[in-house]
Each structure stands twice: as C-alpha cells, then as structure tokens.
Amino acid sequence: MANDKSRAVYGIDLGTTYSCISQVDKYDQAVVLRNFEGDATTPSVVYFESESNMIVGKEAKNMLPVEPEKTVSFIKRQIGNDEAFDKSKNTTPYHCDPVEISALILKKLVQDANDLGDNPEPIKDVVITCPAYFGNKERLQTKQAGISAGLNVLGIINEPTAAAISYGMKIDERRTILVYDLGGGTFDVTIIVVNGGAIKVVATGGDHHLGGVDWDTELAKYVLNTFNTQNGTAYEYDSLSANARYDLLLSAENWKKNLSARQTAKVNFSYEGKSVNFDLPRETFNAITEDRLNETIDATRKIIDIAKDKGYNTIDEIILVGGSSRMPQIKDRVEAEFGLPTRLNDPDECVAKGAAIYAMNEAYAQAVKDWEEGTIDEAPAPLTDGQKRTRIVNVTSKTYGLGLDKDMVGNLIFANSSLPVSRTRSFETVQDGQTGVLLPIYESDFTDEEKDQTVEDRFCNLATEDISVLKITGNHPKGTEIKVTFSIDNEGILSVNATRESDVIDFKLKIAGVKDEEELKKSQDFIANATV
DSSP states (O other): OTTOOTTSEEEEEOOSSEEEEEEEOTTSOEEEOOOTTSOSSEEOOEEESSSSBEEESHHHHHTTTTOGGGEEOOGGGGTTOHHHHOTTTOOSGGGOOHHHHHHHHHHHHHHHHHHHSOOSSOOOEEEEEEOTTOOHHHHHHHHHHHHHTTOEEEEEEEHHHHHHHHHHTTOOSOEEEEEEEEOSSOEEEEEEEEETTEEEEEEEEEETTOSHHHHHHHHHHHHHHHHHHHHTOOOOGGGSOHHHHHHHHHHHHHHHHHHHHSSEEEEEEEETTEEEEEEEEHHHHHHHTHHHHHHHHHHHHHHHHHHHHTTOOOOOEEEEESGGGGSHHHHHHHHHHHOSOEEEOOTTTHHHHHHHHHHHHHHHHHHHHHHHTTSSSSOOOOOOGGGOOOEEEOBOSSEEEEEOSSSEEEEEEOTTOBSSEEEEEEEEOSSTTOOEEEOOEEEEOOOSOOSEEEOOTTOEEOSOGGGOEEEOOSOOOTTOEEEEEEEEOTTOOEEEEEEETTEEEOOOOOOTTSOOHHHHHHHHHHHHHOBO
C-alpha cells in the first residue's frame, strides 16, 4: 500500500470544554490518541505564561481560579463573534482571537500525538468537527484554526454526523436515529438515517450557548445561595471575583460528576473566612437544572417536527453523545419524553472517532482519484470490511438570502436543505449606467420557506458594505438582469457568484471576521513560534 495514505489522516473533535484526536489504526479500529498526561481528552483551556509561552490542557484549567485574567476557556463560544476577533477590543491575553486560541489547542493535541504515537510521519491531514448549527462564518473560522496550526484540513464535519458515523459502522440495517449531543458548552440535535455505509442527515439544530457548563453554573449559584442563607451574607454570583467564581464553578463541575455516579454529593465551599457544608441529593440538582434540560427537549421537539414535515415520521432510537449526556437526568428525561430506546454511545470519544473514519474515507477517495488521473502509479488498496466506505448526505443548518433593500431579504437556500446545493435568483439594476450593486448577504435560523421577508434582529449580515459591492463595468440601461447564485458545499460553506448577460462578474465574498491570506499567514507564524 505504498500509495495508500488513508491511515495517515486524523479526526479531531475541537470541543468547547474538551478536545480529542483519533485515527483508524492498523486493525481497522478508530482509536483515540492520548495526550502527554495519559488522558483521552484534553481540556480546551489555554494559559498564557507570556506572549510566546502557553500551557494548554489540564494544567491550564487548574490555573483558572489562580490567574483567570491570563487563562482562556470556552473559546468555541466566541467563534463567529466579530467583537472577539477585533484585536484592538478583545480582552484575551495578548489580543489573541478565537481562531488563534483554537489553533493553540489543536497544536497541543497534534504535538502530543506526534510525540507519543508511532506515526511514520508528522500529523498533517485532519478532519475537524464543529456543531451542526454552525453557520458559514463559524465553519470558515474553524477551518482557519486548523490552517493556523499548520494542518491540512481535509474537511469540516458536523459533530452529530461524526457521532453517527462512529455508531453506523456497527449496524447494517436501515435505521432512523436521533442524535442528542450535549457537550460541555454546546448542544446539537440531529435526525439521521443510517443505512449500512450511507448516512443521510434529515434535520439539524441546536444552541451555541447551551451545555454542561450551564448545569455547573446553576449548581454554583445554588451553592452560593445556600452559603448566603447559612452565613447571613448576600454575595451575588456575578459579583464574585473572577478567582472565586472559577473556583466555585470548577467545584460545581466535580459535584455534578459525583452526582452522575452517586445519589448524593458532599458539598464544601469556603469564601472570605466563612464556609458551608451539606449533602446535595441528585433530586435537588435535577430540580435546579430543570430549565436547562427543558431547553434541550424543546429544541429536540422542533427538529422532530421539521423531520416530520419532510416525511420522516418514525425514529427508531436515540443515541446520546457528549460528555454531559452522562448525567442520569438526561437519559431518564429523554426516554420519558419520547418513549424511545436510548443509548449512551461512547459520549467522550465517538465524535473524534467518527471524524477519523470520515477522514480515512476522504483520503481513500482522493487516492483513487489521483490514481485515475495518473498522479500516482499504483491504485490504493481496497478498503476492508472494517474500513467500510461511508457516504454522507448532509444538510445546511442555516438559511441564506440576499438583501433586497434595507428592510427585506430574499431567501435562496433554506435551513435543512440537502448538500451540496445551489440556487440562483435574478435581479435588475434600478438606474441607467449603474456601476455597482450592494450585496448584503443574510444568514438566519429562519426555517419557513418564504422567499421574501422582513429583516429581523436574528439575521446576521455576513458581508459589510465596504466588502460586498458587486462592480459592474460598461454602460448598461436600467433593468439590466443580474443573476446571483448561492452555493453551499458538503462542508456547509457558502460561496456567491454573479453573472450579467452570461458574463461572470468579478465578485469575491469577503466575510467579516474571516482572515484574508495575509492575516492567516500572521496567525500561522504566531502559532508556529508559540510553545505549548
């Protein structure tokens, strides 16, 4: 298999709270590569010792209550946030943006896997996962995090899809599966049809700011209120010092984990010379976090309704993934609400493993193409049964449209459309000799198929005015037809082009917050020179 590069590829679950890297080994098994500390997952936390020396992982997480001003966590929640990408405004240490901080986490994962593994060559080719509901900007920025880390990103794949790949390798019959993915900082719900090696995504949705850390926060606030009641104090959670707040939050995470294994957790908390000690029953924890659980149930019902509208009326089973799905309340409530068998499927590692299987398939497909085109001399060895070819039909989680005027948007591609997809719509110039057309491009969670609708606050304009003007050359009369085409590839990434009277117009979509080549090169140099 001299030309077979299918095993020299890796899947990375770049998580909000923990990250993980996996590979398909010589025994055709997707396995997680452990980090320097011997753990399968690495905390997605970065501590800045200096401008060029960082600590990533468990030790960094331990620094949160010690030097919170030099420590960054939950950075995935800032992907797509333009303010966080403005280095003159953001408050991350040394003005690193979310792409660069994510790249430091990726560098740690790859560096440890290189140092501790028996890989014949340094890790280069990877597939990186992201939440299914990530939009165009977030996907591009996730990809740029991998590029900044010096990696060749073969693709971006949705986390629930990766989980379904990992699970789907074990079943041969056709099944419709609901993937309930509750991670540390994000929530995804996706309905997928698995049929042997074929996976079709039917509908997907989720919440960028809902995950296990929100359970931790609710518990931390409850403990602080109990502390106040017993000690006659009136501290407010948001008014605590950053050190005290992180100390309490990390303790809450441990109490939560204890309650997943036992019916009662021992709570001990001290602050400014006072303390509180009490036994916390699991029932109390369930009660104080019920609202967060309800949010996931509401989101799940919404996706089930979308699937039904598309003709998928039956779900065979639900698989639970994401570390926070270990909480007993999740399985109990999901089964009670939906009356379906529920399986906890390798919650911490299945996303990375599925990404590794997908990466192997992508590498194999490319090797076959290279052989057919004569780029390589030998055909790649056929995949074995354990390397079963995976075919995926994904959907877009967002709706995309073009601004018609300051108040209206004309939607072209709607959420939960199968990928790849391309839609074209015609417009006309409004005056003689017009030399430009403003192209505000909107992304939204809108799911009802109305082509023209009023712009709402929940709509995100991907392109700002100075970078979304389509230039028109020549002296054309009013009413000249302009055809605008939106295309979304299998990764869920949008491209836009326009034509006038069969001529392609020079237009390149530049999305605010996504790095250009010069900015990306600076980030690559920064990450390459950083010590983690």
